[in-house]
Amino acid sequence: xxxxxxxxxxxxxxxxxxxxNVFKPEKGLNEDIIRKMSEIKExxxxxxxxxxxxxxxxxKKPMPEWVAKEKLESLDFDDIYYYIKPTEGQADSWxxxxxxxxxxxxxxxxxxxxxxxxxxxxxxxxSEVVYHKNREDLEELGxxxxxxxxxxREYPELVKExxxxxxxxxxxxxxxxxxxxxxxGSFIYVPKGVHIEDPLQAYFRINAENMGQFERTLILVDExxxxxxxxxxxxxxxxxxxxxxxxxxxxxxxxxKCRYTTIQNWSNDVFNLVTKRAQAYGNATMEWxxxxxxxxxxxxYPSVYLMEPGAHGEVLSVAFAxxxxxxxxxxxxxxxxxxxxxxxxxxxxxxGGGRGAYRGLVRVEDGxxxxxxxxxxxxxxxxDNSRSDTxxxxxxxxxTAEIGHEATVSxxxxxxxxxxxxxxxxxxxxxxxxxxGFVEEFTKTLPMEYAMEFNKLIEINMIEAGAVG
Amino acid sequence: MNKKIIEKKLRSKDSSNFxxxxxxxxxxxxxxxxxxxxxxxxxxxxxxxTTEGFDLDAxxxxxxxxxxxxxxxxxxxxxxxxxxxxxxxKRPVDKFxxxxxxxxxxxxxxxxxxxxxxxxxxxxxxxxxTIPYMGLNIEKNKSAKFFINFGxxxxxxxxxxxxxxxxxxxxxxxxxxxxSNHEINLINSIYAKLEKDAGLxxxxxxxxxxxxxxxxxxxxxxxxxxxxxxxxxxxxxKQTHDNRVFVNHLGQNTTSNMQTKGxxxxxxxxxxxGTIHIAEGATKTESHQENRNILLxxxxxxxxxxxxxxxxDDVICGHGSSVGPIDENLYHYVMSRGINKEKAEKLLIKGFxxxxxxxDSWDIINKEISSELIAKYDNVLERSxxx
Numbered sequence: 001x002x003x004x005x006x007x008x009x010x011x012x013x014x015x016x017x018x019x020x021n022v023f024k025p026e027k028g029l030n031e032d033i034i035r036k037m038s039e040i041k042e043x044x045x046x047x048x049x050x051x052x053x054x055x056x057x058x059x060k061k062p063m064p065e066w067v068a069k070e071k072l073e074s075l076d077f078d079d080i081y082y083y084i085k086p087t088e089g090q091a092d093s094w095x096x097x098x099x100x101x102x103x104x105x106x107x108x109x110x111x112x113x114x115x116x117x118x119x120x121x122x123x124x125x126x127s128e129v130v131y132h133k134n135r136e137d138l139e140e141l142g143x144x145x146x147x148x149x150x151x152x153r154e155y156p157e158l159v160k161e162x163x164x165x166x167x168x169x170x171x172x173x174x175x176x177x178x179x180x181x182x183x184x185g186s187f188i189y190v191p192k193g194v195h196i197e198d199p200l201q202a203y204f205r206i207n208a209e210n211m212g213q214f215e216r217t218l219i220l221v222d223e224x225x226x227x228x229x230x231x232x233x234x235x236x237x238x239x240x241x242x243x244x245x246x247x248x249x250x251x252x253x254x255x256x257k258c259r260y261t262t263i264q265n266w267s268n269d270v271f272n273l274v275t276k277r278a279q280a281y282g283n284a285t286m287e288w289x290x291x292x293x294x295x296x297x298x299x300x301y302p303s304v305y306l307m308e309p310g311a312h313g314e315v316l317s318v319a320f321a322x323x324x325x326x327x328x329x330x331x332x333x334x335x336x337x338x339x340x341x342x343x344x345x346x347x348x349x350x351x352g353g354g355r356g357a358y359r360g361l362v363r364v365e366d367g368x369x370x371x372x373x374x375x376x377x378x379x380x381x382x383x384d385n386s387r388s389d390t391x392x393x394x395x396x397x398x399x400t401a402e403i404g405h406e407a408t409v410s411x412x413x414x415x416x417x418x419x420x421x422x423x424x425x426x427x428x429x430x431x432x433x434x435x436x437g438f439v440e441e442f443t444k445t446l447p448m449e450y451a452m453e454f455n456k457l458i459e460i461n462m463i464e465a466g467a468v469g
Numbered sequence: 470m471n472k473k474i475i476e477k478k479l480r481s482k483d484s485s486n487f488x489x490x491x492x493x494x495x496x497x498x499x500x501x502x503x504x505x506x507x508x509x510x511x512x513x514x515x516x517x518x519t520t521e522g523f524d525l526d527a528x529x530x531x532x533x534x535x536x537x538x539x540x541x542x543x544x545x546x547x548x549x550x551x552x553x554x555x556x557x558x559k560r561p562v563d564k565f566x567x568x569x570x571x572x573x574x575x576x577x578x579x580x581x582x583x584x585x586x587x588x589x590x591x592x593x594x595x596x597x598x599t600i601p602y603m604g605l606n607i608e609k610n611k612s613a614k615f616f617i618n619f620g621x622x623x624x625x626x627x628x629x630x631x632x633x634x635x636x637x638x639x640x641x642x643x644x645x646x647x648x649s650n651h652e653i654n655l656i657n658s659i660y661a662k663l664e665k666d667a668g669l670x671x672x673x674x675x676x677x678x679x680x681x682x683x684x685x686x687x688x689x690x691x692x693x694x695x696x697x698x699x700x701x702x703x704x705x706x707k708q709t710h711d712n713r714v715f716v717n718h719l720g721q722n723t724t725s726n727m728q729t730k731g732x733x734x735x736x737x738x739x740x741x742x743g744t745i746h747i748a749e750g751a752t753k754t755e756s757h758q759e760n761r762n763i764l765l766x767x768x769x770x771x772x773x774x775x776x777x778x779x780x781x782d783d784v785i786c787g788h789g790s791s792v793g794p795i796d797e798n799l800y801h802y803v804m805s806r807g808i809n810k811e812k813a814e815k816l817l818i819k820g821f822x823x824x825x826x827x828x829d830s831w832d833i834i835n836k837e838i839s840s841e842l843i844a845k846y847d848n849v850l851e852r853s854x855x856x
Contacts, residue, residue, distance in 0.1 A: 066495070366767075366768070366770075379779070381779060381781075381782045381784075382782060383782050384749065384750065384752075384781055384782050384783070385749070386780075386782065387778070387779065387780045388777070388778075388779045389776070389777060389778045389779070390775075390776060390777040390778075390788075391774070391776045392774065392775065392776070392790070393772075393774050394771075394772060394773040394774065394790060394792060395499075395770075395772050396762075396764065396770055396771045396772070396773075396792040396793075397770040398764075398770075399764035399765065399766060399767055399768075399769055399794060400764075400793075400794055401764075401792065401793060402791075402792075402793035402794070403791060403792040403793055404789075404790070404791045404793075405773070405775070405788075405789065405790040405791065406787070406788070406789045406790075407775075407777065407787060407788050407789075408786065408787040409777060409779045409784065409786040409787070410784070410785060410786070411782040411783060411784070
């Protein structure tokens, strides 16, 4: 990424390859499809039962009414493929990956990324992971990093112990749907005391028209261990709605540390309805770093349950809502133990008629003594058609807890623009620069290649919808 | 009010349009709802006492004017032919408000046609559950002050429905004080509509009742209109203080300011939710919202949800909210001057409220409220040291 010239123009990440699938069931969902799916995946009986049970819960759960009602009503669950198996067998070396899929990754820059920098690549292509290779030194440390389907087969005890414990299938309608039809996603186990220096990475794409993707990720960070996981998404541009509904569960044991970075750039017709939750135990740290640029609708509130004393949670959320986009993002912090701390920073930008919303919850249970939490929300609103909402919920049951929340909404400062333009920048360039500065807190957490890519994406977003101002 | 007015207000909604309210409803969240909220059982008050120091006594069925004010004319509820507000712009009607509108038991409309410089003081009393209606209309360029008291004579549930219309360049200052020492539910629904350059200031005190709630919807219609609300609340025993303030900035150059502060002791709880809504085209809006809570006792709790919905770019808007014990640094500062912890806490609680109640506009109730708040604080302290 750093050494190659990637064109990140509007359509460069939005293409699709001719579909070449071995198995393609009909649209819609029923118990038979779930059974078939489970059979093809050679899953143990408990997983099939878990899926079928979750399916029943999915049918019972109502659609959420408090967010993007109109958009959600347009979602037709019968018009979605719930499982597609892309190629026969799983590739264990790069040569075995089909050419067209390789080309796809070429555009995303994955081969270079792997050679030059990244620890391991798990690329998800139409539901199931097609290529996965772990760096050998990680294997020596006892780190397990594979796709979720493999994990169910190879590490059944570990998976069974934690799967669905952080996010039960009855949590919400979309978590229930994912629990019923999940496919792919990553499984990571970092053993006690192991620190993984470089970030682990996975790329996801949705390829077939009306293709839903329901990946399921489980990350277990054992005592005193640490890991940084990066997830980036891009998708081909299609006109009908595609649904992406992932579930990510993370358990960080005592004194462990986990950072989960997401750069979400689905094409603008995707519904991105994701449940992400982590449990942090004694003195552990969990950080969600979450950027949302793409999709038609994103509903996502990464959360941290602070289970034991000293646990710390952080969410840094960046959302860019452009024309016809609704980014409903935020964070949840649930303080369950004394001396727990949390920090939420949210930056949202609305432009061209887009709607950006921060929706968050800080809950301090009785007995979580001297818990501390601070929430900071800043929103930039770039024109008169756009909208910026802030819905911060604070529920405090503990008298010694200290909770603060501050928020501001503003437009780009005229004096800032004037300053930059007096130095020869055009209004567009100046605005881009101010927006990049506004989200710098986020970009500086990223590895350099990602930071460059992200700044480029912001720039494209600023310019593609015409003149600013 | 006549049927026609009621129909107009409800825009052809009838009771079948409304589902029962539960604490799952956003507007009633965090409230442990009594079932009667969905089916208000009302009575009729007969004995109306005249209370000293007040200009008007009202009990939800009737009212007595003790002292006439020049420039103020009152119309009995049953004789109102024109409501002070024909139609609200953004005010949502739920099952509770629907009942208030359709079942209002009495009240009056007040029209102000010349400036009222001293507070016009209204004392509410009730022995049976009632829905008093109060419509206020301030004519163009005029200003008025109203003081509404829900004191110890409020002995049963009261569900006041208050509508305020401020014509161009008019001004209203209003104190709403809930101090009843009875275990009652006081549920206010207040709606205000402001024309060009009009100004509304509401000062709220909530220390009484078992459940004291004010839902305030303000439409800043006219360009240059402004709304200010400040308030204090103190919870003891199992009290709930529930304040919901919704400000809609619809005109240009409008401003709003909210500042509410509360202390919660024993097992009391407070709810503050508010929404600043800035409509498309409402440029040059400036809006600030602040809610601060101190939790004194282990079982006290506070919920704070300061929302913003902004559909316009040329605005200055911000909010701050906090829940926590008294700042350790402040303790340190006061105690380093030789004051013991107990006294320091009292001093700091006083100071916490003083930021609101020491403002000029609080003058007429400042002393009374200050000692009421401290008395409540002493109660909480005594209970906690006893057990």
